[in-house]
Amino acid sequence: MPRWESDAQGRLKRAALELFETQGFERTSVAQIARTAGLTERSFYRYFPDKREVLFADDGLQAHLVAQVEAADPGLTPIEALLAALGTADEIFRPREFLLRRVRVIAASPALAERDLIKLADIADALARALEHRGVEPGKARFIIDVAIAISRRATSRWLADPEATLSDLVAQTAAELREVVAPPTPTVG
Amino acid sequence: MPRWESDAQGRLKRAALELFETQGFERTSVAQIARTAGLTERSFYRYFPDKREVLFADDGLQAHLVAQVEAADPGLTPIEALLAALGTADEIFRPREFLLRRVRVIAASPALAERDLIKLADIADALARALEHRGVEPGKARFIIDVAIAISRRATSRWLADPEATLSDLVAQTAAELREVVAPPTPTVG
Numbered sequence: 001m002p003r004w005e006s007d008a009q010g011r012l013k014r015a016a017l018e019l020f021e022t023q024g025f026e027r028t029s030v031a032q033i034a035r036t037a038g039l040t041e042r043s044f045y046r047y048f049p050d051k052r053e054v055l056f057a058d059d060g061l062q063a064h065l066v067a068q069v070e071a072a073d074p075g076l077t078p079i080e081a082l083l084a085a086l087g088t089a090d091e092i093f094r095p096r097e098f099l100l101r102r103v104r105v106i107a108a109s110p111a112l113a114e115r116d117l118i119k120l121a122d123i124a125d126a127l128a129r130a131l132e133h134r135g136v137e138p139g140k141a142r143f144i145i146d147v148a149i150a151i152s153r154r155a156t157s158r159w160l161a162d163p164e165a166t167l168s169d170l171v172a173q174t175a176a177e178l179r180e181v182v183a184p185p186t187p188t189v190g
Numbered sequence: 191m192p193r194w195e196s197d198a199q200g201r202l203k204r205a206a207l208e209l210f211e212t213q214g215f216e217r218t219s220v221a222q223i224a225r226t227a228g229l230t231e232r233s234f235y236r237y238f239p240d241k242r243e244v245l246f247a248d249d250g251l252q253a254h255l256v257a258q259v260e261a262a263d264p265g266l267t268p269i270e271a272l273l274a275a276l277g278t279a280d281e282i283f284r285p286r287e288f289l290l291r292r293v294r295v296i297a298a299s300p301a302l303a304e305r306d307l308i309k310l311a312d313i314a315d316a317l318a319r320a321l322e323h324r325g326v327e328p329g330k331a332r333f334i335i336d337v338a339i340a341i342s343r344r345a346t347s348r349w350l351a352d353p354e355a356t357l358s359d360l361v362a363q364t365a366a367e368l369r370e371v372v373a374p375p376t377p378t379v380g
Contacts, residue, residue: 113311182337
């Protein structure tokens with residue numbers, strides 16, 4: 001949980017996650033979330049515009065990634081800078097167990113899955129601007145980001161399945177896997 | 191326009207696109223779209239559940255891509271099979287000029303851009319199942335699809351900008367670009 005999250009906000013998030021897990025997103029009301037967190041509905045709306053947003057309140061991930069890309073060694077290629085940044089996302093994904101539960105709850109609800117897609121697209125847009133600041137042409141920046149996000153998604157799901165591995169190692173391994181996947185076909189000797 | 195699209199459906203789509211272009215998505219009503227197409231609101235709802243869906247009615251793209259992947263030469267690697275399929279999407283994207291206008295209208299409206307993301311995710315899910323049928327492990331199938339879609343997005347935007355090029359050539363060029371992007375860094379000789 002990021003440092004700047006208020007206790008009330010954290011309680012609402014944890015209550016929502018637990019209710020979504022036990023009874024599903026659709027059957028959970030804002031009133032229930034607030035009650036479970038020991039707060040009023042009015043407090044809920046002070047932090048979140050609606051029920052769908054509880055799991056998507058700014059967790060600092062986008063700002064963290066953009067700052068990492070902007071601070072990256074100018075000698076790194078664009079994809080190296082992005083992958084190095086994405087490999088540090090575990091600094092935000094804490095506690096790891098919370099992320100794991102969140103991923104499952106999102107996968108179980110089409111409404112949450114849609115919101116997740118949109119949030120990822122916002123992060124991609126912000127990273128595209130950060131690469132453009134490094135002098136990458138916009139179309140190419142978008143392409144490199146789409147590829148880096150593909151790597152990051154696979155690495156993150158491996159990281160969630162394997163408590164021993166570090167996210168940055170898994171990002172590097174997945175980048176190596178991508179090189180194999182797209183390697184030009186070796187001509188068969190006839 | 192796909193062969194199986196009824197004339198009324200086609201008229202509604204063209205009317206909607208034109209109104210979204212001239213006055214924006216938000217300011218266009220279903221009644222206006224129907225009137226412009228010379229039809230009733232009731233006819234509109236026979237074809238589309240709401241205003242947002244007009245540009246996303248099934249155009250056959252998903253079925254086309256899945257069929258292409260399923261029919262692909264078993265000797266192709268999964269990414270080769272996917273890229274070959276994606277390189278034939280121009281058989282669906284006709285007329286090209288309609289797609290170009292559609293892309294611009296979608297980019298100008300957050301509501302349409304969200305719907306577009308969700309549709310792309312549905313296509314990705316269907317392609318993941320098609321790769322799994324070819325024996326690819328689910329996590330890897332998803333990864334290969336994310337990468338292939340990144341290539342396809344860049345190739346399609348190039349294709350829209352360059353009427354002389356074929357989509358399949360641009361897909362192959364973009365795959366080659368990806369190999370360069372992810373090539374291991376060459377150590378600098380000191």
